[in-house]
Amino acid sequence: RGGRLQEIVFRNFYTAFVSVRVQRARGPRRWLTCVRRRRLMASPHAEQGAQDYFSLPRHQMLCDVDQVTAVRFILRQPSPVWLHFTIEELQIFPPSQKSPPKDFPSWLSALTPLPLPASRQELPDPEKVSAEAQQMWVLTEVIRARQAAARIGRFDVDGCYDVNLLSYT
């Protein structure tokens, strides 16, 4: 039992990375990773790719995806600025039903893909870091300007700091 996977199509909603794990009918009941940390947003803090459509075709999967009985999606979003993140309009296609019709000759799809850039910078560019530090500087200025407004009441935050404080009385 279990089905063959040809392609997974979904619309992203503010997920930065997705991993997919599958469980197969035969063999030990283990979860196997077939897509590992696929990047969906170019920068987790910025909109690019946040609401785009993506597909994960069979030939990009790391393990054999025949006789799949369960699929598990692991969504990651390292940036704290988004309220929610999820994936929507999830569609899983078996081989017989090739996802969207593609109206171009087959020789076109046999072109070689571009090599992926593999270089990774060792250290961030100091100029870039200093440029970003300007925002911190303005924030300190803003805070200094409003100093008298309110105390940073660490312990009287309502609700969200509900650690039971030790009391001596």
Place this chain on the structure above:
Amino acid sequence: MVDAEGGLSLTIARVVQRLRGSSLHSQLERQARVSPGPAPALSTGFFYFTGWEKKLQNAVYSELNVFPSPCHPAAPPEHMKEPLAYMRKAQGSWEKRILKSLNSMCTELNIPLAQKRPASEQKELLNKWNEMGTDEPDLSLFRPVYAPKDFLEVLMNLRNPNYENGEQPSFRNHLGLIQVPLKVKDIPELKEDFSELGLNIGQLGIDDSAQVPPEFFENEHVRVGQKVLAEQDSAAAQQYVRQGCPTALRAELWALILNISNQPEDILYYEQLKSNVIQHNLLVDSLIYKDVKLTASNDDYYFVFEDYLYQVLLCFSRDTSVLEHFAYSSATPPKSYIRGKGELQKSFCFVGVIPFHGFSMYVAPLCFLYHEPSKLYQMFREMYVRFFFRLHSISSHPSGIVSLCLLFETLLQTHLPQLFYHLREIGAQPLRISFKWMVRAFSGYLATDQLLLLWDRILGYNSLEILAVLAAAVFAFRAVNLMEVTSLAAAEAVLADLSTLKVVPLLQIFLFATVT
């Protein structure tokens, strides 16, 4: 998002489909029929020697430049217009607001949106087609539908509902007016993109000044330009204009880049539009009149072109081919229900580009380059569907006005933090001053020679980002004076006159010679 190979084949399929419907295709077909021999048209040699190869190449190149790369096949069409749902919604409600205001103007003044002109009026208009400026209709009741200032208010209130927007300043909010978390380029990325503006590369706008002998750069550059023109290669022309166009070659080079050839059928098309103008009277016409009278006619450089502007803009408001750009623009054309069928319905094409205060300034600089109305018209239409529509619609495109505003604010904040903070504290947010420059692509603010040098770069890089860079560079240039002002009005006064500025040195210094 599609993978590289799928994307490429989709692109090819689309370009082939688009070219099938073009006049180039029918010309090629005719040529193939008349040429003797068994299927000689298919051999590469034929293409090469008859010059068809270049024409085909230019057509493909122009398609690639105009249309965005295809998105995922599962994506609905509105996704191609704008991938972010909340931006689509914002654009939708902005359009609704504009339409409401148009409708209320119609009912208030009791005039129809469109109406057929009586025969006598048609005749009169035809007679004074070349001197429409002499007509002085009473337009005191009309008002521009919106001005850049109103649009800025909309952009300022744009928020991502999935983003944590606190009222208090934190690392999450931007300190400027735009609060949308789009990715914009920083200086190192811009340096790489605009590498031809570098300090050790010759530039028209710097190296052609009177002090520099022309044999250093100018003569050679002009010679290369002539060669590019002789080759008739769009891609080469685009690369060439990144260093600026010699004045004598600009008109032809720009037309080559945009693949405008002014064929007999194009002239015929223009004449058709003209007859549409003569037959029907649209409400938009009055708005166009009003706008030209308010802006271009008052401008020292452009007032002479008043009649050209009417001709081009009136035809533009009837051109249905402009509707094609709504496939990739976040905007949607307004629709209207027409009572009764027949002629009126067919010819009533409300193109959906509603002129705002200053719209005619997109056309005015082109009048310096093209004197033939049909060519001028085509150039403007192509410039509009490639670039200018992005300056007044809400989208997340890197050349869209939202990204430009954010790029401007980010550049200014990271490179002149003291100035940015000072202006913010006195209530003169820099974007409030620079917004109108960017919405009009600086037309009407710079001296014309400088403006054309700037537009050279827009065409050369196929991007409007240079507008934001220039706006930031202007602030940097006036930083010392701006640090001394204490109010928005004073800051505006410092930056009121940009007509003495030299664009290319400003850009170069800001991008390449500023120590950060």
